[in-house]
Amino acid sequence: MxxxxxxxxxxxxxxxxxxxxxxxxxxxxxxxxxxxxxxxxxxxxxxxxxxxxxxxxxxxxxxxxxxxxxxxxxxxxxxxxxxxxxxxxxxxxxxxxxxxxxxxxxxxxxxxxxxxxxxxxxxxxPPPFINRTLTFKLRLISSDISVRIMQLIDIPVFREGNVIDLGVIQLHVVDACSGLRYVFPTILLGILMGYWFNSRTWQRILVILSTVPTAIFANALRITIVGYLARYVSVETAESFFHDASGIVIYLLSIIVLATWSLLLNLFGGRKPEQRADSRPGxxxxxxxxxxxxxxxxxxxxxxxxxxxxxxxGRVIPQRTSFESFPMETGDYTGKKQFYGDDILESLGSDDYLSGVFRDKRSGRDILVLVTYYDYQEPQRAAHNPVSCMLGGGGWSLSSSRDLPANPQNGRPFKVRRLLLDKPGQRLLAFYWFQQRGRVITNEYMNKVYLAVDSITQQRTDGALIRVELLLNEDESVEHGQQILESFIKNFSTRLKPYIPE
Known part of the structure; x- marks a missing residue:
């Protein structure tokens, strides 16, 4: 009892x-x-x-x-x-x-x-940013393999980043349809197959190690099939296969490959009877x-x-000014606010936000701005690294990512993270930083550390994520685009103080 x-x-x-x-x-x-x-x-x-x-x-x-x-x-x-x-x-x-x-x-x-x-x-x-980073790197590998296979069978193809150009159709191998969402279930499948079909430790390890290459190759084969269908059948058939049936077909292929590999290992190493602690019931x-x-x-x-x-x-939520009153005139820039629908607002999870496009009155260049503010942060509603979102769609690939040190001479007394993204015919330069409880942070992991510390010591988890973005012209250098963003941030960042508590 x-x-x-x-x-x-x-x-x-x-x-x-x-x-x-x-x-x-x-x-x-x-x-x-x-x-x-x-x-x-x-x-x-x-x-x-x-x-x-x-x-x-x-x-x-x-x-x-x-x-x-x-x-x-x-x-x-x-x-x-x-x-x-x-x-x-x-x-x-x-x-x-x-x-x-x-x-x-x-x-x-x-x-x-x-x-x-x-x-x-x-x-x-796993955390979304880990999944995004992993699948982003793996999809580039699978895209490269698929292009090589198509070239081997004389299908004209050109790849730039995660975009595969077949002439009659362009395939944007993004996370949502990359086929690599099966990486984790394939690893689990390999663990189970090694357990059920193999009795020796080295056999099980080899089966598990083969799971990720199997997922990559299966996805590359999927893209190759799409290329073949687009070339020799029809574009409509290729697009239908690419987005609908291909995922299930390729996962079944992964199961067959792993099962075959597991059984082949038994031929080389044989099976041994599993040693039991005691043949009698526990x-x-x-x-x-x-x-x-x-x-x-x-x-x-x-x-x-x-x-x-x-x-x-005991959570403390500091007083602040709402972004509804944020002035859309800053220096030589005039802005227009943008408003999101309920579905996007739900995904952001923020308590307040500022989204808009600021245009330089002199040059006509547009700068995209997004500031998301949280009264308190908790799982599912917190500021996070924007890279995972920016790579999640639109065919963008990350070309470079690095910190820019503080530049007080240009009116930026804090460091920012600089991202350069590209896709065929376009380049996007972006700065972002976490501005939280008096700190400016560019490292997501350190941001989480400070969030935990302040939650315990101050019972505060308020903070914001600031993103500014600029589409670069065709022949424009990254350094020139950086100067434009620096000039904008000089005035914009000072106006954020009433809206983001120190």
Whole structure:
């Protein structure tokens, strides 16, 4: 009876602690990139059931290790909440489950539970900027491979960045249709195939290492098929295949390739019988203290919940002026505000914003401005590196990214991050910086660190992200475009002070 009550209490405390984190997690699972996560939990439970005979005859809880992992889970939870990184909160969810396993079954049972817990870790979607950066680099590789294959079979093709020009059709290999959204499920598939089909460690490692090259090659083949259809069938057929059926077809091809590779490895290395800890069923008795430790875990989760509520209720939101009153005349520039629809505003998650185009009265050059301000930042509504958004569509590729040191002589006493993006026939020069609680930061990771520190020490997480962008003329140098943005920022940045609290 005590074991049942303690288990019910820890499940209730776990749900209460992460209740507000379930909606963002499920929203991520409902996207095309992470829809595979719905299968992860049933797979982990199935694998755990398969390995139940690996449990030792006598189960001894590991309370010390359990409390250590539980403490680590709390650290990740509060860091995720304070730094507005929901991926850390999701990792905390996984760590608390690991802690529960240690309290109930102990380290000696990890031979049975290690692999199911590894599979369960794939239910945690990686941070969007990691996924964007990874897929951006991989899609360039797959685009290059596909172009080489098409040239090999005499299909005229030209590639610039992530744009493939077939003459009759241009393919913009962006994240949403790159086919590389299958990278993470392919890695999971490789882990499962290595476990089910191979018994030797080196075979399993080779299967896992082959997953990313398989995803890249499969996507390259997909683009090649599109090129062939556009050249020898019709543009309409190529476009339909490119955006509709190709993803499923290519993922099925990845499954066939990995399964074949796994079986071939068995031919070379053979299979060995898996060593079992004990051929008899595991002992499922009630070791002394197990129910007590599980109940204490529920109490610790309750303390985490209370601590989070304290941080939320003590949150400080400073007074400021709304961007509605921001003057659209600054120096030699006159601006026109732009307003977003509800869908874009929801994706931004900001409490206030300034979007507009400022035109130089003398030269007629336009500068695009976007400032997003947050009264408080939390997972799913925080200022983040704009690179992931700028590379997310429109066919842009990142040509260069570097910090520009402060330039007080030109009226910019703070550093900015300079981005140069390009696509066929166009180049975009952009500056951005995080302006938060009196600091100007260009590094997203340091911004998260300061966000966590200020959340704890000042109970403030307000701040803004500022972006200014300029389309470069055909023969214009980057240095000349930089001078134009410097001249604009000189007056614009000083006018931001009433709108972004120090």
């Amino acid at each position: 005590a074991a049942v009550l303690s288990f019910i209490s820890v499940v209730a405390a776990w749900i209460m602690l992460y209740w507000d984190s379930f909606p963002p997690l499920l929203r991520r699972w409902n996207t095309d990139d992470y829809s595979y996560c719905w299968l992860v939990v049933p797979l982990a439970l199935y694998v755990a059931w398969q390995r139940k005979d690996l449990l030792p005859k006598v189960i001894t809880p590991s309370s010390g290790s359990g409390y250590l992992v539980l403490l680590l889970g709390g650290v990740f939870f509060f860091l995720g909440k304070a730094a507005a990184v929901d991926a850390l909160v999701f990792i905390s969810m996984w760590l608390t489950i690991v802690a529960l396993v240690l309290f109930v079954y102990g380290w000696r049972s990890m031979k049975a539970f290690f692999f199911p817990l590894l599979v369960l870790a794939f239910a945690v979607p 002992y499922y008795g009630v070791p002394t203290g197990r129910a007590l430790h599980v109940f204490l875990m529920a109490a610790v989760l309750g303390i985490y919940f209370a601590g989070n509520m304290y941080l939320l209720t």
